[in-house]
Amino acid sequence: MSVPYETAAYEPRESPQSPEEHLARLLGRALNSFELPDETIRRLDCALAYDGSLRSAHHSAGLHRETYRHTWLLADGSALTLWELVHNTVPGGESQHEVYLDEEELRTATGRLPLPPDAPDFELPVPVRFAPLPETRHTYAPDDSGDHARRL
Secondary structure (H helix, E strand, O other), X not given: OOOHHHHHXXXXXXXXXXXXXXXXXXXXXXXXXXXXXXHHHHHHHOOOEEEEEEEEEEEEOOEEEEEEEEEEEOOOOOEEEEEEEEEXXXXXXXXXXXXXXOHHHHHHHHHOOOOOXXXXXXXXXXXXXXXXXXXXXXXXXXXXXXXXHHHO
């Protein structure tokens, strides 16, 4: 039930299938997974479903920053979301992964990187304008009109 963005760059082709496998891979690649509260990990251990999606991406002059939203459906019917920050600190350098419990922590971590901060909610900078409809051409009546006789 995962979105392809989550596994595209950092997961092997045989993507994990269970929520537990997704959690294990996320915590395994995150540099700061030890900072998550033990209670959060216990709640995620019995998750029923998982979904991951790309929230934002910025690539500039060899540096990159991507943020992912990882959400698990828990046995009590609630959802728990973890935020992943993937970045490199030098152009062409190795990607580093960090995980955060809330979006505010993610914003704080993103702010310390040498890239511009995320734009809120992917809003389009310019309103979308549609091309005007073409004018209708003159139509000829197919009955016994003079126009019809000239066309034949």
